[in-house]
Amino acid sequence: MSEAANVPESKPAPAKKKPDAGPEFLVSAAPHLSDSVTTRGIMFEVILAMLPLFVVALYMYRLNALILTVATVVGCLVAEAVANWMRGRSQASLADGSAIVTGMILAFSLPASINPYMAFIGGAVAIALAKAVFGGLGNNLFNPAMVGRAFLMICFPAAMVAFTPTAPMKVDLEARGVDAVTCATPLYQAAKYAEYVKKAAVDEANAEKYRRQANEIRAEMPGQWQLFVGNVGGCVGETSALAALIGGLFLVIRRVADWRQPVGVLAGVIAFAVIAKLVGGEGIQNPLYYLNSGALMFGAFFIATDYVGAPLTARGRWIFGVCVGVLVMLIRLFGAYPEGFMFAILIMNALTPLIERWTVAEPFGGHASA
Amino acid sequence: MADENGSNLRQFKEGVLSNNPVLVQLLGMCPVLAVTNSVENALVMGMAATFVVVMSNLITSALRHHIKPHVRILIFTLTIATFVTIADLTLKAYMYQVSKQLGAFVPLIIVNCMIICRAEVVAIKNGVGRSLADAFGIGIGFTLALLILGVVREWLGSGTLTIPGLEPFHVMPAAFTENGHNWVIMILPPGAFLTLGVVVAISNQIRARHAKGGAA
Numbered sequence: 001m002s003e004a005a006n007v008p009e010s011k012p013a014p015a016k017k018k019p020d021a022g023p024e025f026l027v028s029a030a031p032h033l034s035d036s037v038t039t040r041g042i043m044f045e046v047i048l049a050m051l052p053l054f055v056v057a058l059y060m061y062r063l064n065a066l067i068l069t070v071a072t073v074v075g076c077l078v079a080e081a082v083a084n085w086m087r088g089r090s091q092a093s094l095a096d097g098s099a100i101v102t103g104m105i106l107a108f109s110l111p112a113s114i115n116p117y118m119a120f121i122g123g124a125v126a127i128a129l130a131k132a133v134f135g136g137l138g139n140n141l142f143n144p145a146m147v148g149r150a151f152l153m154i155c156f157p158a159a160m161v162a163f164t165p166t167a168p169m170k171v172d173l174e175a176r177g178v179d180a181v182t183c184a185t186p187l188y189q190a191a192k193y194a195e196y197v198k199k200a201a202v203d204e205a206n207a208e209k210y211r212r213q214a215n216e217i218r219a220e221m222p223g224q225w226q227l228f229v230g231n232v233g234g235c236v237g238e239t240s241a242l243a244a245l246i247g248g249l250f251l252v253i254r255r256v257a258d259w260r261q262p263v264g265v266l267a268g269v270i271a272f273a274v275i276a277k278l279v280g281g282e283g284i285q286n287p288l289y290y291l292n293s294g295a296l297m298f299g300a301f302f303i304a305t306d307y308v309g310a311p312l313t314a315r316g317r318w319i320f321g322v323c324v325g326v327l328v329m330l331i332r333l334f335g336a337y338p339e340g341f342m343f344a345i346l347i348m349n350a351l352t353p354l355i356e357r358w359t360v361a362e363p364f365g366g367h368a369s370a
Numbered sequence: 371m372a373d374e375n376g377s378n379l380r381q382f383k384e385g386v387l388s389n390n391p392v393l394v395q396l397l398g399m400c401p402v403l404a405v406t407n408s409v410e411n412a413l414v415m416g417m418a419a420t421f422v423v424v425m426s427n428l429i430t431s432a433l434r435h436h437i438k439p440h441v442r443i444l445i446f447t448l449t450i451a452t453f454v455t456i457a458d459l460t461l462k463a464y465m466y467q468v469s470k471q472l473g474a475f476v477p478l479i480i481v482n483c484m485i486i487c488r489a490e491v492v493a494i495k496n497g498v499g500r501s502l503a504d505a506f507g508i509g510i511g512f513t514l515a516l517l518i519l520g521v522v523r524e525w526l527g528s529g530t531l532t533i534p535g536l537e538p539f540h541v542m543p544a545a546f547t548e549n550g551h552n553w554v555i556m557i558l559p560p561g562a563f564l565t566l567g568v569v570v571a572i573s574n575q576i577r578a579r580h581a582k583g584g585a586a
Contacts (some may be wrong), residue, residue, distance in 0.1 A: 086575055115551065129564065133571075155555040 021135050023273030039137070043097030045256045045300070049238025049247035050104050053298065056240040060166035061112040066235050071116040072148075073103030083132030098137050102126055104304055105145035108237025109295055110152070113131070122148040131164045143309045143348045146342045147227075153342070163233040183233035186222055186293040187338040193217045194333070209322075227292040234294065241297040248301025254348055257305035260314060264290065264321020264327070265300035272329035292331065295341040300325075303341070309349040316359040326350050378503035381492075385507020391484040392515035392566075392575040398484035402516060403476045403562040410532040412520025413513070415467050418457045418476055420509025423485045424502065430493035431501035437494065446489040448478065454479045468534065484512065484520040515569075522565050527556030 036196065057065035076099040084091050093099070103123050110119055126148025153160050165173060165183040172181070184192075193214055198212035222232045230240025238244070250260045251257035273287035290296070295303075300321075310320050324344045331340025391397045401419070405411045426449050430437070437445050458476045461469040469476065479485065488508055493501040524531055529542035529552050546552055555561045 086571075129567075133567070151555060154558065154560065155553045156550060157554060158550040318466075 015225065022287060027319070035206040038098045042256055043101050045254055046101050046251065047097060047104065049250045049256070050101075050108070050237070050302065052243040052246045053108060053237040053240065054104070055106065057237045060168070060230065060239065061164075061236055064106075064112040064165055067116050068110055068112065068114065068119045068236055069104060070141035070199070071119040072107040072110070072123035072126075073100050074102065074122040076103035076106075076127045079124040079132065083128060083136070087132075089136075090233040093137060096137070099127055102144045103132070103150075105238075106148045109145065109149050109235045109300060110236075111163050113159060113162050114156070114159045114238050118152060118159060120131075121155070122152040125151045138308055140308055141352075143303060143306050143345055145348075146303065146345050149342050150346060152260060163235075165233060166239070168231050169233075185233045185338060186227060186289070187332060189217050189221050189294070190285050190289065191332070191338045193285075193290065195219070197283035210348055214327055224286075224288055224292065229288065232293070238295040238298040241292040244297035244301055251301060251305065257301065258310075258317055260317040261304040261321040261324075262300040264318050265296070265304050265325040268322040268325020269329055270325075272326050276329070276333060282334070290332065294332070294339040296328065299328075299345065300340040303345055309345070309352060311352050311356045313356060313359040313361060315361075316355045319359065320352065320354050323351070374450050378500055382503045382507035383542055385504055385509075386511040386514065389508075390511040390515060390518050390573075391572055392512055394577075395484070395487075395572070397487060397565075398482040398512065400478060401482065402519065403559065403566065405475050406416070406516055406519035406523055406562060406565075407474055407527065407557040408524045408532050409517065409520040410468060412510025412516040413473055413534060414461065414465065415472060415475065416516040418461065418510075419479055419482065419485070419512055421451060421457055422453045422479050422482075422504070423488055423509045423512075424505040425490055426450045426485055427493040427501040427505035428498065430489045431496060431498045434494050442494060443486075443488075446486050450485055450489075451480045465534070470569075484508065518569055519562070519565050522569070523556045523561055526553040527561060528552060 040318045045279060054065070054069070058067075080094055080099040088311060103126075106122055107119060107124055110122065112137060117329060128142040129151070130142050130144035130147035131137065163183050163185055169183065182299065182311070194216065196214035200207045200214060202211065226232060228241050230243065232239050248262060252259045252262065267289055270287050271286070273290045273333045277284045304321060304324050311317055321365035324341075327347055328340050331337060331343055335343075337343070385391070389395065391404050392399075395470050398419070401415050405415045430446060433445075454477060455481070458469070460474060461472070472510065488501075488505060492504045496504075521531065525541055529546040530538040530540050532538040542552075553561070556565065
């Protein structure tokens, strides 16, 4: 995978040959081996893998999903073009698809009801402040899409947590005569449920009331199947674990993404959730619930596998993945936010250089000793 | 004397533009980042700093033949502290609300490296006229940079522009803040860093173009 990231975007122009100058010797820097994999090809496959998510998003949120995706992608491309212009570079990087991938990932991690102009700003910030200022593709410290999302989260806190019911849910709600504008995410419900269960256990005088509230939330919570296909409140493209799994498996089988990070993330989440369930008891959901809700599946396959922000070494990728999984669960169960994928990725991005230094592979034959 | 005046003018211009303390030298970042969340705060902070740098340059330059080199830093600091105290008490007396918002950042002008830098680099070596021209240039350059940050941050963050002594001026329609379209991040610390970065990038870009144009 690392070789793929190192492939230059465009082949260096062949040196001008003087006629009759005899054989020419070229001295060039490593890597000397290269294959036909290009940035553009990789990005195209990632976009292809995101299509199932996009289809589900279109089904769940209809036109909103399309408008949001267009807004973020345009934002990313505009920022990329401006950055290229400011740095006096060619506009070739517009065509390599990396800005489009960033835009799509960002769009998929936004609530459907957010104003398109905010989505546009998020896309522009993602590319301008997280990628271009560090020197463009391959040089960014943090995942651009997640930086864009973090920016929007601080910038428009109200809009970023206003989740709307999906189209099928709306039909269902209308049939029941409920006119719902907002909709809780499964993780928000889980957090609230845990809170009430805890309160009921602590506050004996009002235990009855808290227990009733907890049960009300319990009744509203989606079933496993509903969670798995994604017919729940949440961000545009993250709700469907099934679609993320299809796209993710495609990436892993095509070797575009390393399997270590997604497996590590899922393992970290399952391990943490099982332990929490055993220790924490009633307020904690079934581990599968945590696996299928929020941005987890989408993030494990599409965000944690970003080449640039994750370590290059195999052991490092394991550590990266497991730590992301554990951090996600830590934030979900103990943090102020119901979902923590964005923060987990950003924190681990910051630790990536350390992990890499820690897991440098031993050279064949051992280190040269002094 | 004509030459002297010319060089004074150049010294002044340098302070405002090519040697701007905030955008070029990146000195005195603490108040730049901390108090530019509104135009009013930025303007008052800029004027207070200008007052201090002018007075400190004036005194240091006038006494430059009497200051022993090994105690000069002490003298600078005492001079600056005196005028910072004057500025602080004046603000407290006449602009109490603003002074409360600026909080510790007015007293902190004492340790603003931009001001001690002017005393060390210019005032201790040059005559009063040149030192004053330099101080005004640096002070106004500082104030302008703060104003740019203040305008951007307040405009995007609150949708208003507050000018000292007047009602806040609503630049954006009321729906901007009511519907949560205002960029909350801009009035928070991250907004200061981001805005400063972008403004410095733009100023570098302009200076690079300018330098290229001059060379060609």
